[in-house]
Amino acid sequence: MVGNSETISYVDNGKLCQFHGGLILEHHKCESMARPLARPLLPEYLRVSLRLNRGNVSKPVVETGDKVLKGQVIAVPDTPRGVYVHAPTSGIIMEITQRPVASPDADLAPVVCIRPDGKDQWTPRQAVAEPFSLSRQELVQRIREAGIVGMGGAGFPTHLKYQKPAELLIINGAECEPYISCDERLMLDYPHELLQGTRLLMHASGAKEAIIAIEDQVGRVRSVLEKIIREKHYPGIRVVKVPTIYPAGGEKQLIKVLTCQEVPSGGIPMDLGIVVQNTGTAKAVRDAIVEGTPLIQRFVTVTGDVVGEPRNFEALIGTPFRHLLSLAKTDDERLHRLVVGGPMMGYAMPEVGTGIDKTSNCLLALSEEITRHHGPLMPCIRCGECVNVCPQELLPHQLHWYIKGENLEMAREHHVFDCIECGACAWVCPSQIKLVDYYRYAKAELRYLDYKKAKAERAREQHEKHDRRLERLKAERAARRKRHTQRLKDPASARENIAATLERLKQKPAPNRAGEPASISPEGDKSKDNTAETTDNPESSNRTETTPSGKDNNPA
Amino acid sequence: MKLSIESAPHIPRPISVQKVMGLVILALVPALLAHWWFFGPGILVQVILAVGFALAFEAAMLKARQVPLKPFLTDLSAVLTGILFALCVPPLAPWWIALLGMFFAIVVAKQLYGGIGNNIFNPAMLGFAVMLIAFPREMSNWLAPRDIAIHMPGLWETLQHIFTGGLSQSQVAYDTLTQATPLDTIKNGLRQGQALSEIRSQPVFGDFGGMGWEWIANWYAIGGLFLWRQRIITWHVPAAVILTTIAFSLPFFLYDSDVFLSPLQHLFSGGTLLGAFFIATDPVTGSSTPRGKLIFGAGVAILMILIRQFGTFPDGVAFSVLLMNSAAPLIDRLTIPKPYGTKGQRHG
Structure with missing residues (x-):
């Protein structure tokens, strides 16, 4: 592995690298940044999803009708990768039911529906006065108990990133997707909290250096943060502006820009000794440790061309989309598409009643005009613009052709698993092909095929093992039979054998109830031996009585 | 409220196939005008012929393949094929050169392979190559460029020649209008054992x-x-x-x-x-x-x-x-x- 002192020296020199391709997009961030942060009034109900990060579902520990306090645990993980879920406010559990959740597939998952009682009454909180006196493990444990996941969008459980010590912490404030401004808002409104969180994460990871990466178009953020860093003498934290090129905020791209290193294909930043964390996550960690507040609220941008007053909200997890949309004065008549996330990677939701979850950074309400296609869907003309813009240096059009032809193994050979699904290729496609859909399909299909293959492989191994065992048993039986026939051929040992059997029969209390296990078990092995022989050896008629019992005892 | 649940990207995309083809055509316009200047209006007639035939064949094939006509006729790809082909044929080439050339370009090279995006061979070049092999005489009679031409044919003479194959009312013989291309001149000269320096002294070279x-x-x-x-x-x-x-x-x-x-x-x-x-x-x-x-x-x-x-x-x-x-x-x-x-x- 590369020395990370070297990693950091690049930043010291102020030298940044470039990733391949990328797009320059219209930001559309000013709309929502023009208004200050707002905290919405309590909605009528909260819908808290228990499914986070790719199918990990937490187990509810409350029941319908229970009264819960703000911050109380309502669901616990049943795997080490799972996360805790807390009640965002005090109230009554109305129901725990399967509902569509804010995820790309809008799939059904368990959702806890809470009716707030309006008191917003906290459960006792455990604040830590001296957070730096905690050990790394204690810190990570507290992060886990606070239910913190990556708040940039992927929702990776935060505690899993601190299993090994790292050398560099990157706080990702580069919101590269248009329209979203919740990180910028957070950095401007909570700079102290962000920096405290950064220091706590440095402590948790053991990293001596931290970089807060922001896009060069976000005006005041850098000076605000640097002023605090100077005044408080926070060592090792630097604010670095990166060029505003989509997807500069992608984890892999950001690492490339800041350190000139590439995360190995199929690997994670930790392979380079780097941990990347979203700004929101850093603040959530600070709140969890310093205040004892679990992750029950987040910054969310509500914007789009049908939103009358675009702005950022600090909203409770589970707040229904509808509530936020109406607070932002959305024109319901013109609302054509409701996107969770940004316009490049976000997913359209089928209904407005769903609640935001820990990863929902933006609600984008768009009209039909803006989502309309530029031209008709056409076949790929291999123009290669997707190749030019792909930040992962893939061949998106070739992948598309292979996947279209169901040649999925060729898609694998063309590195489909390195695709980060940023959507740059789909955006520049003159044929208006939804390229990312193809890659998602191929990845899912290949994973399933691999799973099936692995299963078949396991079954085959089992079968072979079984066959081998049968063969071995057969060989052993043959060997025993051979031994026995030899013994029978030898008159002396045959006589001895007969004598021994007669002796045994004499000792039996009831010969006609042959097969009492008790009579044979003391000689376990030997009797088994006999059994094996007798079945194939009709000559030894005097031993038939023992046969059934021997068979029963045979563990095979 | 019925919400659209299409996948990303959710914002308008900057380009379409039509725009790509349109820009390529636009980039060819200066060369077309230069062609017109040096070799007369024949190129314009050839472009109109080739584009017309190209669109006709395209429409017929789309219909036969039961594919919607509008998106594929308006994508300008057939138009571009026609223009590229026209730029390669002699300005006074007979009209059926464009017809046959476009048949091979659009029907054989493009639509039989599955239409736009699926063809293996460049349609315009395939049409041109077939014409060149099948009709070498018609395909090599170029006009002399303006600076050395004895006579530049006007639009009427051009049309007459393209559609009738001769110039009935003209005083100018066809042979005085046409001339071998520079590369033809070189090939013939070299065959006759001339040295390049010698060949290049002819007026057709710049x-x-x-x-x-x-x-x-x-x-x-x-x-x-x-x-x-x-x-x-x-x-x-x-x-x-x-x-x-x-x-x-x-x-x-x-x-x-x-x-x-x-x-x-x-x-x-x-x-x-x-x-x-x-x-x-x-x-x-x-x-x-x-x-x-x-x-x-x-x-x-x-x-x-x-x-x-x-x-x-x-x-x-x-x-x-x-x-x-x-x-x-x-x-x-x-x-x-x-x-x-x-x-x-x-x-x-």
């Missing part, structure tokens, strides 16, 4: 290439640079064609400048620059990986020079492009770029 031709070639290059600026093409193919043409022809030229054409002559003659910027850059039939494009362009240049110097045809752009078309899928397979994170550590 500073680098053929008179008039070299200017049209310039406009192709300028149109191509426009396309590069517009991100419709990348630099790879034109750079590879041009640099390979120079690099590959230079040793021959230095070895014997009486038999082998100079690099500049190669560049500014025939279809070299048209090929470099507009034909070999055809995305559908060319290579699509960055390294593959370099190989593809180099291959076109090398084959073109070999055909010009050692083959029977005076120019080789069409044939070399078609040959490389057939190699493009293999080139793509062999030049898959290494994605992010697979190149090993750079500072390790």
Whole structure:
């Protein structure tokens, strides 16, 4: 592995690298940044999803009708990768039911529906006065108990990133997707909290250096943060502006820009000794440790061309989309598409009643005009613009052709698993092909095929093992039979054998109830031996009585 | 409220196939005008004929394939094929050259392979190559460029010649109008044992290439640079064609400048620059990986020079492009770029 002192020296020199391709997009961030942060009034109900990060579902520990306090645990993980879920406010559990959740597939998952009682009454909180006196493990444990996941969008459980010590912490404030401004808002409104969180994460990871990466178009953020860093003498934290090129905020791209290193294909930043964390996550960690507040609220941008007053909200997890949309004065008549996330990677939701979850950074309400296609869907003309813009240096059009032809193994050979699904290729496609859909399909299909293959492989191994065992048993039986026939051929040992059997029969209390296990078990092995022989050896008629019992005892 | 649940991207995208084709056509306009200036209005008639036939064949085939007509007729790809073909045929070529050429281009090379995006061979070049092989006489009777022409045919004479094959009312004989192309002149001269320096002293030659031709070639290059600026093409193919043409022809030229054409002559003659910027850059039939494009362009240049110097045809752009078309899928397979994170550590 590369020395990370070297990693950091690049930043010291102020030298940044470039990733391949990328797009320059219209930001559309000013709309929502023009208004200050707002905290919405309590909605009528909260819908808290228990499914986070790719199918990990937490187990509810409350029941319908229970009264819960703000911050109380309502669901616990049943795997080490799972996360805790807390009640965002005090109230009554109305129901725990399967509902569509804010995820790309809008799939059904368990959702806890809470009716707030309006008191917003906290459960006792455990604040830590001296957070730096905690050990790394204690810190990570507290992060886990606070239910913190990556708040940039992927929702990776935060505690899993601190299993090994790292050398560099990157706080990702580069919101590269248009329209979203919740990180910028957070950095401007909570700079102290962000920096405290950064220091706590440095402590948790053991990293001596931290970089807060922001896009060069976000005006005041850098000076605000640097002023605090100077005044408080926070060592090792630097604010670095990166060029505003989509997807500069992608984890892999950001690492490339800041350190000139590439995360190995199929690997994670930790392979380079780097941990990347979203700004929101850093603040959530600070709140969890310093205040004892679990992750029950987040910054969310509500914007789009049908939103009358675009702005950022600090909203409770589970707040229904509808509530936020109406607070932002959305024109319901013109609302054509409701996107969770940004316009490049976000997913359209089928209904407005769903609640935001820990990863929902933006609600984008768009009209039909803006989502309309530029031209008709056409076949790929291999123009290669997707190749030019792909930040992962893939061949998106070739992948598309292979996947279209169901040649999925060729898609694998063309590195489909390195695709980060940023959507740059789909955006520049003159044929208006939804390229990312193809890659998602191929990845899912290949994973399933691999799973099936692995299963078949396991079954085959089992079968072979079984066959081998049968063969071995057969060989052993043959060997025993051979031994026995030899013994029978030898008159002396045959006589001895007969004598021994007669002796045994004499000792039996009831010969006609042959097969009492008790009579044979003391000689376990030997009797088994006999059994094996007798079945194939009709000559030894005097031993038939023992046969059934021997068979029963045979563990095979 | 019914919400649309289409997948990302959710914001308008900047470009369409129609726009790509439209920009390529736009980039060809200066060269078309230069063509008109040097060789008279024949090119305009040829463009109209070829585009008309191309659209007619396209429509008929789409109908036969039961594919919706509108998106595919308005994508301008057939129009572009027609224009590229027209730029390659002699201005006074009979009308049925365009008809047959477009039949092979649109019906055979494009639609029978599955229409736009699915064709293996460049339609315009395939149509042109078939015509060149089948009707060499009609395809090689070029007009003399304006500066040395005894008589420039007007629109009426042009139409008359294209549709009737002769000039009944004209005092000018056909033979005085037409002249071999510069590359034809070279080929014939070399066959007769003349030295290049001798051949090049004929009036049909200009500073680098053929008179008039070299200017049209310039406009192709300028149109191509426009396309590069517009991100419709990348630099790879034109750079590879041009640099390979120079690099590959230079040793021959230095070895014997009486038999082998100079690099500049190669560049500014025939279809070299048209090929470099507009034909070999055809995305559908060319290579699509960055390294593959370099190989593809180099291959076109090398084959073109070999055909010009050692083959029977005076120019080789069409044939070399078609040959490389057939190699493009293999080139793509062999030049898959290494994605992010697979190149090993750079500072390790």
